[in-house]
Amino acid sequence: MAQPLRAAITGMGYSVPKRVMHNSEFEKFLDTSDAWIAQRTGIHTRHVAGPDESTVTLSLDAAKAALADAKIAPEELDMILVCTVTGEMPFPATACFVQAGLGIKNIPAFDIAAACSGFVYGLSVASKFIETGAYKKILLIGAETLNRFSDYTDRGSCILFGDAAGAVVLEPTTDLHRGVQYTGLYCDGSGWDLINIPGGGSRHGTSHETVDARMHYVKMSGREVYKFAVEKMQGLLGECMEKCNLTVDDVDMVVPHQVNIRVIESAMSKFDFPMEKVHVNIDRYGNTSTASIPLALTECRDMGKVKAGSTIIMVAFGAGLTWAGGVVRL
Numbered sequence: 001m002a003q004p005l006r007a008a009i010t011g012m013g014y015s016v017p018k019r020v021m022h023n024s025e026f027e028k029f030l031d032t033s034d035a036w037i038a039q040r041t042g043i044h045t046r047h048v049a050g051p052d053e054s055t056v057t058l059s060l061d062a063a064k065a066a067l068a069d070a071k072i073a074p075e076e077l078d079m080i081l082v083c084t085v086t087g088e089m090p091f092p093a094t095a096c097f098v099q100a101g102l103g104i105k106n107i108p109a110f111d112i113a114a115a116c117s118g119f120v121y122g123l124s125v126a127s128k129f130i131e132t133g134a135y136k137k138i139l140l141i142g143a144e145t146l147n148r149f150s151d152y153t154d155r156g157s158c159i160l161f162g163d164a165a166g167a168v169v170l171e172p173t174t175d176l177h178r179g180v181q182y183t184g185l186y187c188d189g190s191g192w193d194l195i196n197i198p199g200g201g202s203r204h205g206t207s208h209e210t211v212d213a214r215m216h217y218v219k220m221s222g223r224e225v226y227k228f229a230v231e232k233m234q235g236l237l238g239e240c241m242e243k244c245n246l247t248v249d250d251v252d253m254v255v256p257h258q259v260n261i262r263v264i265e266s267a268m269s270k271f272d273f274p275m276e277k278v279h280v281n282i283d284r285y286g287n288t289s290t291a292s293i294p295l296a297l298t299e300c301r302d303m304g305k306v307k308a309g310s311t312i313i314m315v316a317f318g319a320g321l322t323w324a325g326g327v328v329r330l
């Protein structure tokens with residue numbers, strides 16, 4: 001019988017665009033204020049991709065950092081997964097560009113589109129490939145350039161988003177207490193209309209009319225998404241602890257999708273999670289969608305907040321509507 005395996009995170013890295021945009025910049029062209037944005041979301045600044053940056057350039061920088069951290073060469077990879085809903089082009093998959101950028105060929109490379117839940121979906125997919133023994137070294141990237149799709153005339157959504165990429169390398173371990181311990185993935189497609197980009201797909205192909213109607217930008221019902229986010233973040237936290245028999249004391253760090261500081265604080269208060277055990281960086285990066293968890297995870301590790309043996313819960317939710325949670329031991 002094959003030896004049981006877990007998928008361990010052996011390397012991590014992230015990349016953000018050079019340009020930092022402060023809330024006060026929005027005051028110049030929108031009826032908003034630095035104080036409103038900071039108080040309602042927790043965001044002060046975000047990084048915004050410039051003309052020479054894209055989902056692929058950020059992905060490649062994050063991937064190279066994660067590969068160096070794992071001490072493996074691109075040629076050793078068996079698979080590349082990129083989680084994104086702001087891909088380089090409608091097709092081919094962004095993962096194909098990343099493969100070419102790393103100078104390798106012939107290994108599978110594909111995208112996963114689960115919006116802000118993407119990275120946890122990807123972690124689940126990658127860990128199953130490793131646990132079955134089918135693949136050994138998988139590069140998993142969460143990357144997003146939502147500012148390319150933000151409607152800078154819509155103060156209810158454009159103030160939220162930041163651009164970034166985060167990457168991890170996953171490899172098999174026979175130590176069953178290490179690596180991905182649990183993932184739970186969910187979707188309620190009937191909520192598709194709460195957050196989407198309606199134009200440019202098969203339903204509304206690109207035309208002068210779709211451009212004039214601003215259909216190529218993010219449309220969002222903020223208040224409804226907010227309620228959904230609080231409910232799902234609480235549910236996922238409880239589920240992750242129950243499935244892995246964890247108490248609050250057993251958890252070293254929660255790395256939540258960086259959606260809104262108020263959402264994160266209300267979810268944590270349900271379980272009396274001390275905020276010192278919750279990594280928050282939304283103040284500096286905004287909501288970077290699927291990049292937010294691998295970015296926060298890497299930052300947490302670099303700051304010494306987590307290390308080998310730490311137990312981490314990840315929780316995310318986003319367009320779809322999708323939501324997903326996972327437990328990882330480093």
Ligand SMILES: CC(C)(COP(=O)(O)OP(=O)(O)OC[C@H]1O[C@@H](n2cnc3c(N)ncnc32)[C@H](O)[C@@H]1OP(=O)(O)O)[C@@H](O)C(=O)NCCC(=O)NCCS
Pocket residue numbers: 031032033036037040041116155156157159160195220222223224225226229259260287317318319
């Ligand atoms: C978008 C969000 C910040 C809005 O905050 P909120 O407290 O829910 O605010 P509401 O939408 O209820 O709006 C309250 C008022 O503020 C106004 N407002 C909205 N955006 C504003 C802005 N940037 N500046 C000033 N006022 C703003 C609204 O027009 C509304 O005014 P009204 O009462 O006169 O109608 C919040 O709902 C949110 O973070 N939702 C989650 C969205 C998300 O993260 N989506 C990504 C998917 S993971």
